[in-house]
Amino acid sequence: MLAIAVKMLTGDRGKYLGLVLGLAFTSFFMTQQPALFLGILRNAYGFISDAGIADLWVMDPQVQYSRDIKPLSDTAVGRVRGVEGVAWAVPFYVGSTRVRQRDGNALSSVLIGLDDTSLIGGPSLMVSGRLADLGHPDGIIVNADGATGRLAQPNPVAGQARIPLKVGDVIELNDHRAVVVGVSAGGQNETGQPTIYTTYSRAKAYTPSERKMLSFVLARVKDGLDSTIVADNIRRWTGLAAYSQEEFKRSTTRYLIRNIPAFTVFTLSTIIAFVVGGLIAGQIFYNFTLDNLRYFGVMKAMGATHRILRRMIMMQAFTVGAIGYGIGVGIACLFSLAIGGSGRLVPQIPVALLVGSAAAVVLLCLFASAVSLRRVVRLEPAAAFKS
């Protein structure tokens, strides 16, 4: 009877397509909107991920998330190095600087300063040049998105496309000369600004001087030691906060969820997609059941029990649910791949998100079939004799 139920469903092409498209629309938005938000989150802690070699991020205790910089004095690096269990500790700068372009326009960029010697925290993938080339005088690395986008140079030929920054180009950072020695992959941030990497000492020169300039201290725990114990040691002995990479990402996520409007927008969009898609699918499915009520009545007269009819209706609901979900999630993945090519905001679709949107579609199918089942269960089999 389940095969009969599916044939009844697919035989009514108009309603079948309406149901599939309604659920595909819902699945797409319920996947794509959270995926965009996860993309923003990923960008927000992109530089945390880049510094994967460090076990601990040490910062001012008042820092709430990755961009909430409360500068420390450079002596903090030495204090952390002195804590028992710390193998090494290096300075890490995150700030912003202004890039003056050839046409005179000034543009804000995210500036990341890496330990002069180890260059820990630098980009892991290079499009051109090498990370080690930051050792060259005035050397900087620009992320590919910035190099081809906002930092691209004006074309001397009017009307022609701007020329991407490349190795060897010279730009001006806060009145200082800077030479592009590499172009990195990644490096996106939640502001959409270009990201420029340089050494810690040079970063301080590229930004207006302040008494305290150090953003974070990156630390490595000695082999065989528990990083939570060493983090506790750092907190106790230096008065600074120390988090593992994952803890720092989580606190950044929590802060952004609570404080940025994008989260509200994406959440609302997801809820609206769920509600609207659910109503559309529920309505179409209910109409489909009403159209077939006579035949469910006939089957009831012929001896179909409520259990059989329930299974048939749920089979119909979950068939359109599965197909709609597949199409919706498929489009969301293709969308993610297409957007990913542009490099700015890559929607993130982890397995948990797929499971979550599948659960939402299951809920919608249960809702649609429950509403329809009520009519079928209440239907008198004797109604089959009504012409």
Added chain:
Amino acid sequence: MSVASETGGVQSVACRGVAKRYGTGTAEAVALRGVDLDVFQGELLMLMGPSGCGKTTLLSVVAGILDQDAGECVVLGERLSDLDANAKAAFRCRAIGFVFQAFNLIPQLSAAENTMIPLLLNNASPARALARAHDIIAQVGLKDRAKALPAQLSGGQQQRIAIARALVHEPKLIVCDEPTSALDHATGQSVLELLRGIADDGRTLIVVTHDQRILSFADRVAYMDDGRITRIDSTQRVGAGNGC
């Protein structure tokens, strides 16, 4: 309740004092007022009467798809009031075939798929059900139309498929609600010939009809009015097909 008639036929249906009313208060309508009815194996009984006289209600009670308010019905040896909803559904599933006025073939399914539904409800395998559906469709003379959708069949062909569906699981009792009212006279006659043949094979048929022209196919005709059976006439066929 007795299971044998005075003529020696095996009783398929025995109803005593069956009453049924719809609605309550001022909206109350009495459909059946203490109906007694016996139908025998291999008999084709027609129920005649004006609209609203209770024919379809009586048919529904006998078929076990409507509960009476009073009285008793024993159908194929089962006292219907003793059965709960699931047992009644199981009884209908195995023992009763239905033919409806409006055919009620599911439009998205082919003739064969429509025909196999009672077998699927009786837990037959889809392959076996389909093979049996093709056999029975051939028996009603529509072998080459088994894959057609109902919309691709004429009214007479649709009713033949509906009859095939009613027969496919070999029920002992077949109830038909105005099986010819949606058909022209010639097509109606051919459908009645088919039903007559089924009764002659030893099955019991109860046919509700308004059509005077088909009465000659019946063994007996029960006339109803205002919720009662007012008269039962035997035609020359009585006893001819009861297998005795």
